[in-house]
Amino acid sequence: MKLYENEISSATSRVRIALALKGVEVEAHRISILGVDAQNRQADYLKLNPQGLVPALVTDGGQLITQSLAIIEYLNELYPEPPLLPLNLESRALARSVALAIASEIHALLPPRIASYLSTTHAINSDGVAEWSRHWIGEGMAAVEQLITNRRTGAFIAGDHPSVADIFLFPQAISAARNGFDLAQWANIAEIMQNLRAIPAFENNAPAARK
Ligand SMILES: N[C@@H](CCC(=O)N[C@@H](CS)C(=O)NCC(=O)O)C(=O)O
Structure with missing residues (x-):
């Protein structure tokens, strides 16, 4: 592949x-x-x-x-092992909901093509673009925190094994921290991030910082 x-x-x-x-x-x-x-x-x-x-x-x-x-x-x-979607039907739905909340409602508003369109077509300066990113990250992460509050059943978002939900959360939370957010304000996210950072597959594959 x-x-x-x-x-x-x-x-x-x-x-x-x-x-x-x-x-x-x-x-x-x-x-x-x-x-x-x-x-x-x-x-x-x-x-x-x-x-x-x-x-x-x-x-x-x-x-x-x-x-x-x-x-x-x-x-x-x-490659079915280890499964990245929970075996329980409702946990599986939660995992997909969180993955899509991050991919579609947060990350989709932030990539280079969006920043470049805002600056070239709408003459928004770099402070304005940074403020745009912070707005959607802050609103989106707060919603994800709410989504998982009281629904977590283990060390990770949807149980005791990392799933697609955690795989999508990890780089997005790192991006939030790089954009100046203190993850401690989202207690569940902060705790899950600590658990994920202890897993080499996550820690070794974090997105590199932009130079
Ligand atoms: N929804 C897509 C997002 C893909 C995406 O936006 N990738 C970014 C990098 S994280 C990209 O290629 N950006 C290029 C650009 O914005 O011009 C996915 O989950 O794969």
């Missing part, structure tokens, strides 16, 4: 964590995502992934899989 990825990408970090938990190796292809000559916006990469985003997985059979949740669910079916 080939993984098109970037080390600063939260969505790549999710897939990398899943691969590490499964003990699966892939052929890595680094795609740059910052700056005017970023590879993700160039014709060669758009031919492979019309969305121009990382991560993208190409299976051994040559099929393209985009979107980190779809990639992780594919890996989870191909």
